[in-house]
Structure formats: structure tokens, C-alpha cells
Amino acid sequence: MLNTLLPLLLLAVLALAVVGAVRRIALWRRGRPSSVPVLTGLMAMPRRYLVDLHHVVARDKVFANTHVATAGGFVAAAALLLVVYLVPLPGSVETVLEVLLLVFSATMFVGARLVAKRRRHPPARLSKGPWMRLPKSLQAFSGSVFLIALANLGLLPEGLISGVIGWALAAVLLVALGLGLAELLLGMTWGGPMKHAFAGALHLAFHRRAERFSTRKSDREGKVHRSTGLKALNLEDETAPLGVATPEDFTWNQRLGFDACVQCGRCEAVCPAFAAGQPLNPKKLIQDMVLGMTGHSDAAYAGSPYPGKAVGEHQGTPSGPIVVEAGGALLDADTLWSCTTCRACVEECPMMIEHVDAIVDMRRFMTLEQGQTPGKGSEVIDNLIATDNPNGYAPAARMHWAADLSLPLMRDLGQADVLLWLGDGAFDMRNQRTLRALVKVLRAAEVDFAVLGDEERDSGDVARRLGDEATFQRLAKANIATLEKYRFQTIVTCDPHSFHVLSNEYGAFGGHYRVRHHSTYIDELMAADRLSLRSWKGGSVTYHDPCYLGRYNGEYEAPRRVLTALGIELNEMQRSGFRSRCCGGGGGAPITDIPGERRIPDMRMQDVAETGAELVAVGCPQCTAMLEGVVDATAQVRDIAELVADALISEDAAGKERAAKPQVVEVSP
């Protein structure tokens, strides 16, 4: 019976899986076009899975091993099952494949047991519902395949495979295998929990940001891959859509990416807005996008909801609006405006899903088409349009902080080694202290630098994150035109947001520059022995990684090297480096100001307090403002430039020290 019915079962499941795949692909293809190199993507898929995806999964070693056993065992066992039972093979080959089937099904069964153990007390971030039956399906499939292979190899006792017992066992194995196949193979293409495997594999092949993935050549050269700049909207084409209003307005490969979500909740666990009780959960947001594609309510969602919002009250349709002011659609607007664009979710996501792109796409529609930027958002945008800075200051006021410093202006010099980009912190009294400290450091190192003065405009960062792509592009093009007038080798800035857009987002408009965050540049000056510094005599210190320096640009080490070179022994926070918690200041979040149960900067200063540090070193005007705004903080907040400036030995003493060290070391300007 087994040998007759098994091939029929496999053929039926395969046929249904193919029909499901065709339907699912058609569903994704209802999105907007996005051109991808199909063959190259498919060929790159195994490497992207084994290297890039596994690199993220491997951050949880136990789960990574579980996944390798379960998924690897399943892929191998399923392929062998199809070959052994659907392809006529010589007896000796079949025996070898049956033995391999035993090995892989056993491996998968071990993995499935570990999955079952994990699901016994699942962490809050994991979705429940249909996901809770997955361990049973995995065990049903692997266990039945193992026993079928044993039977075919003649390794089961005669009494078990003959007579009524034999018939009963064959029926049980077929039912168990059928259930396993229905969940694991049909579920992949018909929308069960396993759809993440089918969609995830294709998402790796057709990812919208192919540049995120490694290649053999880049590995050899030790390059780390990043693709963090937002993609530009085509504003020249009057028929081109402005942002995303409906699920069908996403590109087809964004929709494919949403379907790849495995509901692991890693994004939820690191989201500062979720932790603060604001109405945002990146996992639910991605699930809501899936519901929008298929046109369902969120009533069956089995994970953590948006804080403060009950599940079951939202629904979407494939071509209906995602956000409706009066409610009733997929999302409430405050969910979108709660995001700080910190990128913690993207960094943690094992399926390489791009939450920030999706959020900004939807914000673009709300801002550009509907003019519905909340809080002080529209005021900030109006100011940017009128004065080129977010607070509406007179452009000439950008240099007031330096009235006594006689800063060299590019307008007068035409060229300098370093162009010091001030950023809008130049209008802020607290950040003016940082800028003055940085100028002191540059002068101590005898750096040839100049500023744009009132020719500098806002970089466009906040306008872009608030969805106002038109204002961003206008500012970017105006700044690029100004920068084109002058000759310089490096732009240095103490603002990671300006650093990010100048480095990663102006390129789309022809602006390509060598940009350094001030911590990186100071690190280079120190390495070149251009600064004479006394040793740190203060108390314990911790360092807060700004999102737009760390996660967006991969700069974790230079600020730490600078602090260590000052003689500081860093007391690291539990969440530091790529897992650093956002201060709450990015993405226009302080401007839209969506209320939660607690404040993000308060949580961050609590992280600081847990280290016992008396001082937290930062490298961003936004972080400084957010963290200094915390009431009853236990630590002082200082920018790295201030710490270095305080440690400078006077020019005379420095001169004597340099004279005593005759070697000349060059630093790249």
C-alpha cells in the first residue's frame, strides 16, 4: 500500500503546491514594478542564505543550530523523498538515497524536538496561533519519513510491516506524512506559517537592495555591506506616484519581502517605540501589510498588538487606503509617526525585511499628497521651505555662535582641506558648545578647514524622514550646487544625520563626497599624532552609539578608540554597538511627538544608570538634546569633541611635546 499510495500523495501535494506558488507570485506581482536581475538573483540566493541570512540568525547560537537541523534536514529529506519515490532508480542508488533519507529525517526530527521545547514556553515576541502547531507538523513529517525509510530498507521487524499491523502502520504513516506535507509544503505557497520559507528564499533572490549582500570578492577584501540610504522618488515624472497609499502601491518585491516575515518578533524586541508603549510594533506592521495584500482583518493575528490598540479593529483591502483618518483601515497614522527610523528592526531581521523603507514610503503619501504630518511636522516643513532650516531662523544666524572665532569661510578662500559642515545644531545653544570644542580641536591639530557659513542649508534629513521628499530634494540639490563651487578633500561634521545624507543620499543627485564623522576624523588626527592630550582624570564613562553613525554607517570603533586614547576605560551598556537603543531623536519623532507610556530617552538614560557611569559620551546633537532632556539623570552628557577639547594640552606645551617627537606623520585631510 505504502509504495502505491506514497507517489500519488507526493504528486498531489506537489501539484497543489505549484498552483499555490503561481497564485502567491501573482499576488506579489500586483505591486508596482521593480526591475531586478532575475538570473543573477536566483544564482546568488544560496550564498545570500548561507552567508548573509545565517549571519543574522547565528546571533542566537542555540536557535541557529536548531534552524540548521530543522530547515536543512527538511530541504534534504523532502528532495530525497521526491527523488526516491517519483524517479525510477537502480536498486543500489535507491538504497544509498534511502540511507541518506534516514540521516536527514533523523536530523530534522532532532531539530523539531528543539523547536517543540522552545514553543513550550515561548517568549512574548513570538507569535502563537498556527505557529504553535508547527513543531507537531515538523515531527510528523520527519518521524514518518524516518519510519518509511526504515521500512523500505527492511530494517523494521517483520511483525510491524505485515498483516493488519502492517496495513495500520502504513495508514498511520501516510496520514502523518500527509499532515506534515500539507503544513510544510502546501503551507509554503498557500499562506500557512511556512510561507516564510518560500517567500524568504525568493526575497533573498529579488531583494530591493541587492547591495546589502556579500560576494566572494567583497569577503576577500574585508568589505562590510550596507545599503541604508532611502531610495529617491522621481519627482520629475508628473505621473509617478508620491509614496504609498494602498498595499498595491508597494513594489512587488517589497510585497514579497512582507510575506517572508517569520513572525520571530526580533524586531519587536528591539523597537524603542514599542518598548516605550507607543502604538508601533514593527512585526505587526509587517503582518498588517500582508493582510492588506490579501484583504483581511487583523483578528487572527496571534502576536503582541500595537501598544494601546486592540487586535481585531483593523482591516485592509488590496487596493484600499492603508491609513484612514477616521480609523477602520489597516493602520492608524500614529503608528507610522511613532517610528524613530533607528533601523534596529532592520538590523535584527533574519529575513532582511526593510521596515524603514516601508514606513517612509507611507509617510511620503501622507505628507506629500495629504499634508497630514502631525504635531509640529508641518511647521517644521514650512520653516524648511521658507528659511532652509527647521526652526525658521534667519539663515545668517547660522554663524552667530562663532562671532568671536573668525572662522575661515569657503566663500573667501575657495578651497580648504576640510569643509566643516555645521548642521542645524549651529542654531542650538547646547550644540554650539560642541561646535566650539570641535573648532578648538581642529585648530590644535592645525587642520586647514573652512565653513560654508550662511551658504550652508539644512541637509534635508528631517524633511526626508517626515516624508517630504520634495523639500529634501530641493535642499540636497541646493547644497550640492554650493559644494560644487569649492575645492575640498573631506567634509567633517559632528552631526551623524548630516553625515548619513551627505555620504549615502546625495549620490543619487550627483553629490559624491568623502565624509567623516568628527569622531572618525579626530581618531585619524590622534593616530597621526596631531593632538597632544592629557589623560582622563574623571569618573566612569559609557558611550551611546548614535543610530545614524552606528547602524546606518557601521562606525562603532572610532569613537571608542578616541575615548580609550584619552585614557577612558569604557563601561559599556548592555545594549551597545549594533544593538544600541535609540535615544528617540531620529526620524522626526520628537517633532511628531506621538505619546506613549514612557519616554525613549528616559529608558536610554536608565541603560546608562545601570552601568553606574557618571558620564555618557555621545557623538550627535540629537542624542545630546534627547539625553540631556531627561529629568533626574544620574550621568552627565558630553560630546566626544568636548572631551577631546578639554584634554588638549595648551599650544605651548603641545609645541614642546611635538618638538620632542621629530617624526612627521601625515593624516589624510
Ligand code: SF4
Ligand atoms: S526603525 Fe526603530 S522605531 Fe522604527 S520600527 Fe524599526 S525599531 Fe521601531
Ligand code: SF4
Ligand atoms: S519582520 Fe523580521 S524580525 Fe520582525 S518578526 Fe518578521 S522576520 Fe522577525
